[in-house]
Amino acid sequence: xxxxxxxxxxxxxxxxxxxxxxxxxxxxxxxxxxxxxxxxxxxxxxxxxxxxxxxxxxxxxxxxxxxxxxxxxxxxxxxxxxxxxxxxxxxxxxxxxxxxxxxxxxxxxxxxxxxxxxxxxxxxxxxxxxxxxxxxxxxxxxxxxxxxxxxxxxxxxxxxxxxxxxxxxxxxxxxxxxxxxxxxxxxxxxxxxxxxxxxxxxxxxxxxxxxxxxxxxxxxxxxxxxxxxxxxxxxxxxxxxxxxxxxxxxxxxxxxxxxxxxxxxxxxxxxxxxxxxxxxxxxxxxxxxxxxxx
Numbered sequence: 001x002x003x004x005x006x007x008x009x010x011x012x013x014x015x016x017x018x019x020x021x022x023x024x025x026x027x028x029x030x031x032x033x034x035x036x037x038x039x040x041x042x043x044x045x046x047x048x049x050x051x052x053x054x055x056x057x058x059x060x061x062x063x064x065x066x067x068x069x070x071x072x073x074x075x076x077x078x079x080x081x082x083x084x085x086x087x088x089x090x091x092x093x094x095x096x097x098x099x100x101x102x103x104x105x106x107x108x109x110x111x112x113x114x115x116x117x118x119x120x121x122x123x124x125x126x127x128x129x130x131x132x133x134x135x136x137x138x139x140x141x142x143x144x145x146x147x148x149x150x151x152x153x154x155x156x157x158x159x160x161x162x163x164x165x166x167x168x169x170x171x172x173x174x175x176x177x178x179x180x181x182x183x184x185x186x187x188x189x190x191x192x193x194x195x196x197x198x199x200x201x202x203x204x205x206x207x208x209x210x211x212x213x214x215x216x217x218x219x220x221x222x223x224x225x226x227x228x229x230x231x232x233x234x235x236x237x238x239x240x241x242x243x244x245x246x247x248x249x250x251x252x253x254x255x256x257x258x259x260x261x262x263x264x265x266x267x268x269x270x271x272x273x274x275x276x277x278x279x280x281x282x283x284x285x286x287x288x289x290x291x292x293x294x
Contacts, residue, residue, distance in 0.1 A: 001035060002227055009234040012039040014081065016121070018072055018112055019088030020044030021052045024127060024178075026185035027222040028086075028229075029059040036063070043068050043082070045075060045089065072108035077115045084233060085116040088127040092190055094155070105158035106165070113169045123174065125233045126166045130179040130243065130284055131156030141249075142285035145177070145241050167239060174236040176229055179245030179284045183222025194219060197256050201263040206270050211277035213253030218246040218283045228289055235292050242292065243284035 002010075019025050025044065032040065041064030046052055049067040053060050068078055072089045089108055091101050109126070116124050134150035136143050151157045166173040186192060188199035193209075200207045220228075228244045236242070250258070256269050 002037075002230060006227075006231055006234050007037050010037045010040050010230065013083040014041045014043070016043050016045065016068075016082045016085045016112075016115070016119070017088065018045045018086070018108070019090060019127070021046045021048075022088065022090075022092060023181070023183070023185050023187060023222075024088040024225070024229075026056065026059060027181075027183055028226050029062050029065070030184065031223055031226040033059065033062050040064065041066070043078065043080075045070065045072065047071060072104060073111050075111070075115075077118045080119060082116070082119045082121045084123040084125065085112060085119075085121045086125045086127070086229065086233065087112045090127070090129075090159075091155070092187060094191060098154075101154050102158040105155070105162050109162040109165050113166065113171065116171060117169075122172060123233055124166065124169070124171045125174045125176060125229065125236075126163065127229070128163050128175050128177045128241075129156065129159045130177050130245065130282060132160040132163065132177060136281045136283070138279075138281055140281070142247055142283050143243070144285040145243055145288060163241075172238040174232050174238070175241040176232055177241060177243045177284070178225070179243065179282060180217050180219050181222060181225050181245070182219045183225075185222070193217070193252055194255060194259070197259045201260055201265050201267065204265055204267050206268040207256045207260065209252055209256060209269065209271045210274045211252065211271075211279065212273050213251060213256070213271050215252050215279050216249045216281040216283060217252065217255065218248050218250060219255070220244070220246040228293065231293055232289070240288075242289045243286050244289055245284040245286060247283065247286055249281075249283050 043066045045068045132149045134152045182194045186195040188195045
């Protein structure tokens with residue numbers, strides 16, 4: 001649960017939420033439906049607001065929820081005041097044409113920063129990613145915020161560059177470098193191992209592990225993610241960068257067994273050992289965030 005201080009700081013506030021129809025956004029709406037904050041209002045930016053309302057009507061009953069239709073890169077600025085902006089919009093797929101992912105992240109962030117300034121927002125939280133660090137050395141147990149950023153993917157490079165845009169904007173910016181998460185609204189059909197395993201168990205079909213299952217990840221539950229984001233938004237120091245995630249390492253094979261056990265299934269776990277799927281580690285040091293949550 002959010003601490004009383006955080007709830008009080010959010011009471012009566014109006015927040016623009018980009019990426020509101022993605023995993024983070026859905027998890028945020030779901031959290032505040034179950035843990036309401038008095039007069040906290042969200043405006044959700046979405047390309048297709050109507051489809052969201054049709055597919056997830058249970059989330060649309062959050063009091064004060066409004067929708068703003070448009071593309072993250074050129075949506076019209078609403079003629080209202082926002083107390084804060086939580087910018088979580090980013091492509092969820094990795095198969096976009098060359099340059100499009102960078103455009104969505106960079107041009108989108110530039111446009112949202114301009115909207116934040118126009119609408120008088122006092123705080124701007126940018127949802128970045130652990131991908132900005134690049135490859136985590138296998139002998140580094142947990143990756144801290146001080147680790148040099150050497151991203152190797154278009155997504156990671158764009159997130160790193162968007163962080164700089166935010167830091168140079170002159171606004172009160174907070175950077176959340178988010179790692180891996182699990183929850184009800186995690187996509188089941190994208191490149192997320194946890195989501196794929198949940199789908200396989202829901203369908204009682206074989207769980208497919210592309211590599212040898214020894215890669216290491218860590219997974220934070222969606223409610224803990226939401227509480228971390230809003231604690232950073234309220235308690236953070238402008239310009240602060242915080243890792244958000246779990247410090248508990250788990251192999252992909254162990255993850256498959258844990259998820260299957262939660263379902264009580266006995267569906268087969270197949271280790272495919274596909275060529276080109278290397279062993280990797282992706283675990284944050286979250287000491288800075290943990291201290292902020294105290």
